[in-house]
Amino acid sequence: MSEPKIQPVPVPTVRDAAFDILRTHGLTRMFANPGSTEITLLADLPEDLEFILALHEGSVVGMATGHALATDHAALVVVHTTAGLGNAVGAIATARVNRAPLVIIVGQQDRRHLATQPFLAGRLRGLLGDYPVWFNEPITAQDVPAAIARAFHEATTHRGPAVVIVPMDDWLAPYDLTHVLAAPDLVHSDRLASPAALTELATHLDAATNPVLVVGSGNATDDGWTAAVALAEKLQLPVYQESFGARPGFPQDHPLFAGFLSAARSTLRGQLVGYDVILAVGAPVFRQYNFEPGAMFDEGATVLLVTEDTDEAHRSRASVVVIADPAPALADLRDLVALVPSPRTVIPPHRAAPAPPKASEPIRASHVMALLGALLPADAIVVEETPSSRPDMHELMPARSPLGFVSAAMGGLGFGLPAAIGLRMGNPKRPVVAVLGDGSALYNIQGLWSAGHYNVGTLFVILNNERYAVMDRLAERASSAPPAWPAFDAIDFVALAASLGCTSQRLSDYGTLENVLTSAVADLADRTEPLVLVVDVEPEQHFAP
Structure with missing residues (x-):
């Protein structure tokens, strides 16, 4: 045997x-x-x-x-x-x-x-x-x-x-189970501000006659928002959002929200004039775009910074920097500062929605933003990649949750479309809408295949003006000559989306746009398939980077 x-x-x-x-x-x-x-x-x-x-x-x-x-x-x-x-x-x-x-x-x-x-x-x-x-x-x-x-x-x-x-x-290769695994199983990285550091911040704030709070992406958490609101309300601080931030650090429909800091130094000086203590939280001090000479803020102003990002801390022009998790730091700071009983008058930066276009008038990006701002629920995640109409989004679609606005802080195009897919996959209970310029969408249009194949219920709104509108406007500022780059008016986004497995519709009439968006938003949280809406728009008559 x-x-x-x-x-x-x-x-x-x-x-x-x-x-x-x-x-x-x-x-x-x-x-x-x-x-x-x-x-x-x-x-x-x-x-x-x-x-x-x-x-x-x-x-x-x-x-x-x-x-x-x-x-x-x-x-x-x-x-x-x-x-x-x-x-x-x-x-x-x-x-x-x-x-x-x-x-x-x-x-x-x-x-x-x-x-x-x-x-x-x-x-x-x-x-x-x-x-x-x-x-x-x-x-x-x-x-x-x-x-x-x-x-x-x-x-x-x-x-x-x-x-x-x-x-x-x-x-x-065979793995030797006795090999030393040179990495920990668990890392606790709670970085809490010391009592001495918080006392120093509180001392500056209590001594200030006109303090202001600047928030950024580093404070874009539920706890961060709660702590920032509590501190701002106790001190009656006007609150600005950093320029070109990837996420909001404060509810933008709050009465103390004062708007977005400019990336232009001359405008930034005007926004911060008169503030003697500037507390920045989860934001660099201060992000710029085109170079302009001169100071960013009043010479005698004291700048305080709370951030987890050590690089951000070390490159910022600030008097006092605290490297710590912003949320618990702000919560503890709120307990240390003295109450300011007199309410401040802060004019919210939002403008009234534009009147719907007449039958003979074109749809503009601001019309689309106003509709979305009125229709979307407070927990909607809005991904932005439409540079020429970003100011309209900020004014007409205030972020009401920590992920209420997501953008590419680096500035490069191609982020918005795939990021919206990942955001929806990571948090399938929240409605997600990506508002994209047509030029921006083309950088990663093939991302629609993943949305269709994996049944990701994101709404993509492509603002179709058939050109790089932001570049056209920048060229107009620099020269009276026409831009060197052509328009790209032969692209059929509906056919592209269909070929990549996504339902799509092209809209050029405002009444139809209103009806379609109303229907799409109504079941957006429960969608299991992507929807691409291509909206024909004329470039805005105003533009600010």
Whole structure:
């Protein structure tokens, strides 16, 4: 009688160990566009790891960024070697400035012949510049799981993208379970302001005769909003939002909200004139656009800054900087300052909705913004990428929740469309609408395929003026000559959206637009399919960057 065959015990691989790390840290949804250097990682993927495909790396990283902002948890990205990572550079830069934690795994050629520079071997170090919060090329295959674990902690602590480069043969290498995992299981990174620091801030605020509060994306949490409102109401502080912020740091329909700081220094001086103490929270001091000479604020003004971002802290022109989590810092500061009983009169920056256009008049972006502002619920997530009409959105669609406004703080186009998809995937109970210029939408139009394929119920409103309107206006300021770039009036967005699996409709009549938007918004929170509305608009007659 033959003896039964002994089945060999499977030898764990680096890939197995890495998957356990992903599970431990809640990185089970993978945003990716794969290439051959990632096939050893991705083939026969376990069922509990969800693969989300996007058709371009800009869409991959944009979707992951939206997901990270929606969940307040790091998102996982997998991209191909040099070409894939190169395609993703702009989106990774946006993730950094938008304070989005990402764990990015990048494929590399087989370690065993990298020295000979084989086909697809990438010179990856330095390709992303200084935008990653952490970058690692593990020295051995055994170090890959620990590198991924550390990337999660680095991304979470520093609120940005952490990158790990993994040669394709590393994944299938046997993993020694006795190998030292050079990364912690859990990191507590609560950064609370010291009582002495808060007392110093309170002393300045109590001594001020005319203080003001400036908020930014670093305060865009429920707790941050609650604490900022409580402090502003106790001190009767007018509140400004940072310029070009990715998210709002204060409810923009609050009576103390005074508007958006200008990115032009001459205008900024006028906004801040007379304030003797300026408290900035989760915002740089102060973000500019075109260079203008002169001071940003009164020479005798005292600037205080509370931020978690050490880079932001060290580059800001401030008298006192406190590096701490803004929400508990503001809550504790509120308990220390003296009550100001006299209410201030702050004129909210919102303007009345424009009258609907007459039958002979064109639809303008402000008409669309006014309709959305009236129809959308307070918990709607609005993603903006329409530079020529951003001022209309700010004035007609005030953000009423911490994710009520999301934008690319880096300024590069192509973020809005995929970010709206990721935001909806990360928070499927909240309605999401992306308001995009037609030029902006084209940067990542293929992202619509992911929305259609994965049944993501985002509403995309494309403002179709058939040109780069913001560039046209900037050119008009610089020269009387016509711009060098042509219009792009032959693009059929409805056909494009349909080819990518999305229902779409083109609208050029205001009455029809009103009816369609009313219907679309009514069930937006429950939508399971994307909807693309292409609205023909004429450029606004006014524009301010």
